[in-house]
Amino acid sequence: MAQRIRTRFVVIGSGIAGLHTAWRASDQGDVVVLTKRSLRDSSTAWAQGGIAAALGAGDSPDLHRQDTLAAGAALCDAAAVEVLVAEGPARVRELADAGAQFDVDTSGRFTLGKEAAHSRKRIVHAKGDQTGAEVARALIHRVRERANITVLETARALDLIVVNGRCCGVRANVNGKAVEIVADATVIAAGGCGQLYRYTTNPLVATGDGYAIAHRAGAKLADMEFVQFHPTALDTPENPLALISEAVRGEGAVLLNDRGARFMTKAHKLAELAPRDVVAREIFHMQQSGSRVWLDARKLSRTFARRFPGILELCLNRGIDPRRDLIPVTPAAHYMMGGIVTDLAGRSSLERLYACGEVSRTGVHGANRLASNSLLEGLVFAERVARDMVNQPRLPRVPRATEWDVPRLRDRGAAQVAADEIRSVMWAHASIDRNAAGLRTAKKALDAIRARLSAGATEEINMVETARLIVDSALMRRESRGGHYRSDFPKPKNKWRGRHIEW
Numbered sequence: 001m002a003q004r005i006r007t008r009f010v011v012i013g014s015g016i017a018g019l020h021t022a023w024r025a026s027d028q029g030d031v032v033v034l035t036k037r038s039l040r041d042s043s044t045a046w047a048q049g050g051i052a053a054a055l056g057a058g059d060s061p062d063l064h065r066q067d068t069l070a071a072g073a074a075l076c077d078a079a080a081v082e083v084l085v086a087e088g089p090a091r092v093r094e095l096a097d098a099g100a101q102f103d104v105d106t107s108g109r110f111t112l113g114k115e116a117a118h119s120r121k122r123i124v125h126a127k128g129d130q131t132g133a134e135v136a137r138a139l140i141h142r143v144r145e146r147a148n149i150t151v152l153e154t155a156r157a158l159d160l161i162v163v164n165g166r167c168c169g170v171r172a173n174v175n176g177k178a179v180e181i182v183a184d185a186t187v188i189a190a191g192g193c194g195q196l197y198r199y200t201t202n203p204l205v206a207t208g209d210g211y212a213i214a215h216r217a218g219a220k221l222a223d224m225e226f227v228q229f230h231p232t233a234l235d236t237p238e239n240p241l242a243l244i245s246e247a248v249r250g251e252g253a254v255l256l257n258d259r260g261a262r263f264m265t266k267a268h269k270l271a272e273l274a275p276r277d278v279v280a281r282e283i284f285h286m287q288q289s290g291s292r293v294w295l296d297a298r299k300l301s302r303t304f305a306r307r308f309p310g311i312l313e314l315c316l317n318r319g320i321d322p323r324r325d326l327i328p329v330t331p332a333a334h335y336m337m338g339g340i341v342t343d344l345a346g347r348s349s350l351e352r353l354y355a356c357g358e359v360s361r362t363g364v365h366g367a368n369r370l371a372s373n374s375l376l377e378g379l380v381f382a383e384r385v386a387r388d389m390v391n392q393p394r395l396p397r398v399p400r401a402t403e404w405d406v407p408r409l410r411d412r413g414a415a416q417v418a419a420d421e422i423r424s425v426m427w428a429h430a431s432i433d434r435n436a437a438g439l440r441t442a443k444k445a446l447d448a449i450r451a452r453l454s455a456g457a458t459e460e461i462n463m464v465e466t467a468r469l470i471v472d473s474a475l476m477r478r479e480s481r482g483g484h485y486r487s488d489f490p491k492p493k494n495k496w497r498g499r500h501i502e503w
Helices: 015-027 061-071 076-099 131-144 207-215 245-249 277-288 309-316 373-389 414-431 436-452 459-476
Strands: 003-013 033-035 149-151 155-163 166-175 178-189 227-234 252-255 293-296 327-336 339-341 353-355
Touching: 003 166, 003 207, 015 033, 015 373, 033 155, 033 166, 033 178, 033 436, 061 252, 076 131, 076 178, 076 252, 076 309, 076 373, 131 373, 155 207, 155 459, 166 459, 178 436, 207 339, 207 353, 207 459, 227 277, 227 353, 245 327, 277 293, 277 327, 353 373, 414 459
Parallel strands: 003 033, 003 178, 033 149, 178 353
Antiparallel strands: 155 166, 166 178, 227 327, 252 293, 293 327
8 A cells, every 4th residue: 555645735756946935935835855866856957157147247137038039949938038037036036045056256246157159257156167066055054954854865856646627746656665645736847858868967856747747637738849969079989968157158268160261250240159959959960971070278277276166077077177188178058048837926837737947938048048047936936836836725635546566667777778769869850850751750650659668667758758749749840940950941931930830
């Protein structure tokens, strides 16, 4: 018989969005946090670039809004963007007050950096290039110190509990045991799906579970075709790949081909600081022509160790010294712009179900996320979720469903083979450069993989289901826009402007 836990709130995920939601909601009731591995296993902890917010002289929320809308390629929700840029500065200051040690100058003001497609210096950093790790540390400390927050590590959400069209909690595998967490409000903050691709900067836990779980429960999803590929991951045989932050290009590093020539100057007026989809596509096409691509940061040799200590260390550990060597780079799956559709309070289309962070589709990113807006979105909308869900009345008694248990995975090797196949199929046919023939090939391959997965391969099933949402959406959008590029429809079309594909 499944164990049952009754709590006021349950949060699935332990990145910036999940941790902030749990911490703030704990002021008003008990919280259970589920995380697939440990509290530190999240994309947040890997984030190098920083948090974008209008905090500097000469900057304003209006300028930040304009940059965000421009990057979003006519698919942003203007009201959501306004919330993001207006509330962002206060959230960053609150996080600093809560213990996050951001980089500041001698007068105590935030040291701000500049990244691609930003018109001003507005990126807040911690320890140069270790912002995410510092944010995670500060929020984990806040969560751990709250007696009414219960953290369940190595706990995998399996499916939502839905009764009469209302979300009442989640069924989970907690260290191999079946557990039902019944809650007055449920929050999915499960992160992204970069592990659907052969090359990714996302940690191993980012297998797209949140999208699949919400989809099976009947929650509305949208914009699943818009996957962002970071232009500059370190080109090594690893999974995940180490990220070479956009901030390195922001400080003046340039991209070179095998001939030692820059190529971004001909591709876009902003050159290496063009929107991520443009830079990633140009690198991809350069690779397709047979040339490797290199990031030249040698002119930063005097300041590299101080500005990017984490990147310097990871490069040195792989035999590369950015102060004198070219850095081999490749595009890699980095961020999902689409996801669970929410309103401005983080409410999904399913009653009592909320979503925030990368798994949500608030509308702030549109077709292409502006650099360093992801951590900001996690902060801003997690705060809104926490404030709203405390108003949810207590659920009446939730009857137990038919008895269930965690399905057993009898062949771990076969499941791993399936996961690797999914990654290869998605990279080959549904990544940076797509077309109808390739997407149809991907559909057939994914369906074949799904047909042979046993019930115990719960993570791989989620991978297939989320991958199918991406592929089907990409097939339906017969144009190119933002992170979605189709070589058979290489231009944006007016009839698709402002249109969303919903599931």
